[in-house]
Amino acid sequence: MPYKKSIARAAVSLVKEGDTVFIDAVSTKNQIADLLVSSPIYRSLRIALK
Known part of the structure; x- marks a missing residue:
């Protein structure tokens, strides 16, 4: 789902x-x-994913 990748990119861009x-x-x-x-x-x- 391309929109989820866009949301993820936006979220990661906020991490400093x-x-x-x-x-x-x-x-x-x-x-x-x-x-x-x-x-x-x-x-x-x-990163640990459960």
Whole structure:
């Protein structure tokens, strides 16, 4: 669903260095996590999905 990817991109654009991010059980969580870990800025993140 392309609109979910757009929502995820918008959410990730709000994250700045030093921020703490909690991703709730939203339907776009996988897209958000994928974008965060693929970004050069956030490469060191460890993301656990349950």
